[in-house]
Amino acid sequence: MKNTKLNDGIEIPAIGFGTFLIPSDGSTYTAVREALEIGYRHIDTATAYENEEEVGKAVRDSGIPREEIFITSKLWLSQFDNPQKGVERSLKKLGMDYIDLYLIHQPYFDVLKAWEGLEAAKADGKLRSIGVSNMSPKMWKSFIPQFETLPSVNQIECNPLAQQKEIRSLMARDNVKVECWGPLGQGNQALLTNEAILQIGEKYGKNAGQVILRFETQDGMIVLPKSVHPERIKSNLEIFDFTLTEDEMNIIRALDTNKPSRDPDAPGRGEYLSKKFNITD
Numbered sequence: 001m002k003n004t005k006l007n008d009g010i011e012i013p014a015i016g017f018g019t020f021l022i023p024s025d026g027s028t029y030t031a032v033r034e035a036l037e038i039g040y041r042h043i044d045t046a047t048a049y050e051n052e053e054e055v056g057k058a059v060r061d062s063g064i065p066r067e068e069i070f071i072t073s074k075l076w077l078s079q080f081d082n083p084q085k086g087v088e089r090s091l092k093k094l095g096m097d098y099i100d101l102y103l104i105h106q107p108y109f110d111v112l113k114a115w116e117g118l119e120a121a122k123a124d125g126k127l128r129s130i131g132v133s134n135m136s137p138k139m140w141k142s143f144i145p146q147f148e149t150l151p152s153v154n155q156i157e158c159n160p161l162a163q164q165k166e167i168r169s170l171m172a173r174d175n176v177k178v179e180c181w182g183p184l185g186q187g188n189q190a191l192l193t194n195e196a197i198l199q200i201g202e203k204y205g206k207n208a209g210q211v212i213l214r215f216e217t218q219d220g221m222i223v224l225p226k227s228v229h230p231e232r233i234k235s236n237l238e239i240f241d242f243t244l245t246e247d248e249m250n251i252i253r254a255l256d257t258n259k260p261s262r263d264p265d266a267p268g269r270g271e272y273l274s275k276k277f278n279i280t281d
């Protein structure tokens, strides 16, 4: 497992297992147990995914010491008025006494209050590292100067068709790591059957998913691929035994369309998300 260092000195595995849309009907438990068995040591969940309980149980039942597994969860919009309560809720659901990384999931409404709450929970030892998610360049320029401490990551949509070069260059100035959500384009077939990517894969005996995840990690990003299929969970982790040449990196860099599937700056996005993921307790 390859680790990378965040700007607060915390080490994080460069690949984590994503759990968005894996239901809490035993499927999250099974998938996370499988991922840990295969060798993942970093799991990404969120209050809004409503599967923290199964993640926590899978971690406990794995028999792997807690400190060897990096857990990320996220504060939901409805909790920004009382971030400490949100953190406590995640800790309780996970059945843990600390969380390795906790993010402001969506940057709308009272972001400053939410951030101050996460800073306080970090000072209390409940969170080891704190970060943000879905911040566009415009939001980054507006919020970051108002924060007392820098986030350690910004978890954003990122894949070879949407490489997010503007926000990445802003973040690089503060040594803030990119975490790619949707690193496989959320299963986008145009990406997974791209001819250039398949050709590069042929050279190394790797599938498209492996080439894409290798590209992203080789460019310094943290990736969080999700799958419920054991063979994919396994193959998505097998990306550290080959290296793309600079020419191959440039071929993939040239695939960027600069069109992510979601626009964080779209009017009404915060309201839309609040309604879609209705966390009330």
Ligand code: NDP
Residues within 6 Å of the ligand: 017, 018, 019, 020, 021, 044, 045, 105, 133, 134, 155, 156, 180, 181, 182, 183, 184, 185, 186, 187, 188, 192, 209, 210, 224, 225, 226, 227, 228, 229, 232, 233, 235, 236
């Ligand atoms: P991914 O890019 O990880 O794609 C997941 C999809 O790709 C699933 O449909 C999966 O299907 C399929 N897939 C997985 N591996 C392969 C493979 N090797 N070849 C072909 N298809 C494959 O998208 P996600 O949206 O899940 O993003 C990853 C993680 O990022 C999430 O799970 C979540 O933890 C986080 N996230 C964070 C967000 C945020 O706002 N901060 C937003 C969205 C995601 P199958 O399961 O059937 O294998």
